[in-house]
Amino acid sequence: MTTPLIETKGLKKYFNTPGGSLHAVDNVDLKISSGETLGVVGESGCGKSTLGRTILRLVDATAGEVLYDGQNILNFSQQQMRDVRMNMQMIFQDPFTSLNPRLSVGEIIADPIEVSRTVRGRREIREKVRELMDVCGLPERYVNTYPHELDGGRRQRIGMARALALNPKFIVCDEPVSALDVSIQAQILNLLMDLQQSKGLSYMFITHNLCVVRHISNRIMVMYMGNVVEVASRDDLFSHPTHPYTKALLSAIPTTDLSRRNSARQILKGEVANPVDPKPGCRFNPRCPYATKSCQEQQTLKEIASGHYVACSVFAG
Amino acid sequence: MERKLLEVRNLHVRYNTDEAVVYALNGLDIDLEKGETLGLVGETGAGKTTLALSIMQLLPQKVGQITGGSILYDEKELLKFSVKDMLALRGDKISMIFQDPMTSLNPVMSVGDQISEVLEQHFPELSKEQKSEKIDEIMNMVGIPSSRKVEYPHQFSGGMKQRIVIAMALIAEPDLLIADEPTTALDVTIQAQILELIRQLKVKFNSAMILISHDLGVVAEVCDNVAIMYAGEVIEYGPIETVYLKKDNHPYTRGLFNSLPELTRNVDRLEPIMGYMVDPTNLPAGCSFAARCDRCMDICISKKPPVFSDGAHSIKCYLYQHWADK
Ligand SMILES: Nc1ncnc2c1ncn2[C@@H]1O[C@H](COP(=O)(O)OP(=O)(O)OP(=O)(O)O)[C@@H](O)[C@H]1O
Ligand SMILES: Nc1ncnc2c1ncn2[C@@H]1O[C@H](COP(=O)(O)OP(=O)(O)OP(=O)(O)O)[C@@H](O)[C@H]1O
Ligand SMILES: [Mg+2]
Numbered sequence A: 001m002t003t004p005l006i007e008t009k010g011l012k013k014y015f016n017t018p019g020g021s022l023h024a025v026d027n028v029d030l031k032i033s034s035g036e037t038l039g040v041v042g043e044s045g046c047g048k049s050t051l052g053r054t055i056l057r058l059v060d061a062t063a064g065e066v067l068y069d070g071q072n073i074l075n076f077s078q079q080q081m082r083d084v085r086m087n088m089q090m091i092f093q094d095p096f097t098s099l100n101p102r103l104s105v106g107e108i109i110a111d112p113i114e115v116s117r118t119v120r121g122r123r124e125i126r127e128k129v130r131e132l133m134d135v136c137g138l139p140e141r142y143v144n145t146y147p148h149e150l151d152g153g154r155r156q157r158i159g160m161a162r163a164l165a166l167n168p169k170f171i172v173c174d175e176p177v178s179a180l181d182v183s184i185q186a187q188i189l190n191l192l193m194d195l196q197q198s199k200g201l202s203y204m205f206i207t208h209n210l211c212v213v214r215h216i217s218n219r220i221m222v223m224y225m226g227n228v229v230e231v232a233s234r235d236d237l238f239s240h241p242t243h244p245y246t247k248a249l250l251s252a253i254p255t256t257d258l259s260r261r262n263s264a265r266q267i268l269k270g271e272v273a274n275p276v277d278p279k280p281g282c283r284f285n286p287r288c289p290y291a292t293k294s295c296q297e298q299q300t301l302k303e304i305a306s307g308h309y310v311a312c313s314v315f316a317g
Numbered sequence B: 001m002e003r004k005l006l007e008v009r010n011l012h013v014r015y016n017t018d019e020a021v022v023y024a025l026n027g028l029d030i031d032l033e034k035g036e037t038l039g040l041v042g043e044t045g046a047g048k049t050t051l052a053l054s055i056m057q058l059l060p061q062k063v064g065q066i067t068g069g070s071i072l073y074d075e076k077e078l079l080k081f082s083v084k085d086m087l088a089l090r091g092d093k094i095s096m097i098f099q100d101p102m103t104s105l106n107p108v109m110s111v112g113d114q115i116s117e118v119l120e121q122h123f124p125e126l127s128k129e130q131k132s133e134k135i136d137e138i139m140n141m142v143g144i145p146s147s148r149k150v151e152y153p154h155q156f157s158g159g160m161k162q163r164i165v166i167a168m169a170l171i172a173e174p175d176l177l178i179a180d181e182p183t184t185a186l187d188v189t190i191q192a193q194i195l196e197l198i199r200q201l202k203v204k205f206n207s208a209m210i211l212i213s214h215d216l217g218v219v220a221e222v223c224d225n226v227a228i229m230y231a232g233e234v235i236e237y238g239p240i241e242t243v244y245l246k247k248d249n250h251p252y253t254r255g256l257f258n259s260l261p262e263l264t265r266n267v268d269r270l271e272p273i274m275g276y277m278v279d280p281t282n283l284p285a286g287c288s289f290a291a292r293c294d295r296c297m298d299i300c301i302s303k304k305p306p307v308f309s310d311g312a313h314s315i316k317c318y319l320y321q322h323w324a325d326k
């Protein structure tokens, strides 16, 4: 079996808060192969961004391992990390706040190249910037404009050009289209998929939009309060959702499909709580219509079909 | 036929800013019958909020200006209402829910007191006990334990705050509820709760509603009819069942549908609408969508298309010229 490009083992990120220890990411195991897109879905606050940031070492993990190409990067030195970091980039939801407002489009994209010195020489760098802009569908005339002069869709293209500047292998896309209008969203999704094809990129694609995640992902991971509750191939997840939370999530999606319009919806009661010092057992338990006594025990992911994992003692016991 | 509750005709609204004049609404028409739910869909800057604020007469003073058209509410011209009459109408007959629930909530007052204040305004005859009973009933109706009425807004989650705001908007049993993106900031499972609540309360109080959203799916869930907006005009209008058949549509509506990944159908590539939204300070003489339209003809550039109708379904596009004769 080939080594996955990215793997986490028992990854945890706890935050100390006045109320206690907040388990933002708790015991996450995942694998992402070369050229693959893993979609990560779940409600606000379930730990999606924290997971992405912990994998990229933008925040320090509390426990566990992050393997890049088989090596645990959590105990890499700064020197070793510098090389790995070039291969791992991030694209953010709000391109505006993640771009330096004082730099022009050309300067923003050139910045990582100059810092890492992967390309040297003024002319060569300018050529590389032009090429990146072209790949990301930014007309060359924008090279001297500033991000605030551009709309959200074009700003997101700048964010992508910058992320691609060092020829990464893996990109965490954190809600890259959530702030965009649907017509622009579709342009950016197409661009992300084209780039993946031509450059063999791997993505961890974070979103709360289930239609988008279904479109772009090979496999999908569903999170609830820091835990992974279900992982499956895109088609298995949508045709055989098994964890009660996954089922509720899929049932709640509003669609433009008239045949689904009057189908009964499963409406969940209650809301997601903050995972401060959580009790052992399934964290979805208080909202779950199928909860039994066994749910108060520690849940682990079980393989219910090839490549389809569920953490639920009732449906995958 | 039911009498019209609201008739907006050829409405023109602009914002006069220091830099430029923004043409936000450019000849907009909508109709609403009693008890009807109309979805108003459009992308950023289409003019959805401007329409809501125009009906409520809450456009920013000096900057926002209605330059033409009419808004008939119950056959009375709202644009001729005095400030006092408008205030009474807003409290009593028309309610609005904003995307950010904190627009409607007072951060330093318990939610129970805020509901009580609304009750006081609409049902001054209620005794203290009756009021208290009614507050409990309302809170339970929106799924929040009435014991929490002593708490302040910041102690509730976004979804709970929005539910309280919806309850407050509906206590007065308004004839018209305008909800501007009421679920956009919420998670899908919470959104489903809110949409279900809106559906139930609408039946209970028989209010008409304008639901503003950029999400075609949300609108399909709760609305009877849909109006698609582009650059301050309604470019397509019809019953949900007709528009969402995806058979006859304005090229812009078709573009929106093709931009959306679907839940039950795999497509390798989405077909986005090309280009970007037109500049509202510099609108073209012909169809506003012409520059982005893959079926643009000569006439579209020179002349604004009128409305062509096929029964209840109408489209502002020369591709449907043949409909006019029916
Ligand atoms: N720096 C921090 N200090 C304390 N708590 C934090 C910090 N960052 C995140 N959290 C908490 O960790 C949990 C997970 O947050 P995170 O931002 O990862 O969620 P998310 O799934 O990305 O949510 P969203 O969909 O809203 O972006 C939340 O409860 C959040 O409040
Ligand atoms: N106070 C204002 N001053 C100047 N221009 C304004 C003002 N309010 C709105 N506009 C402009 O009027 C146009 C219509 O705006 P409006 O807020 O009605 O759109 P919308 O459809 O509600 O968009 P969104 O989906 O972003 O809420 C936009 O071009 C907007 O920039
Ligand atoms: Mg996040």
Ligand SMILES: [Mg+2]
Residues within 6 Å of the ligand: B048, B049, B050
């Ligand atoms: Mg708006």
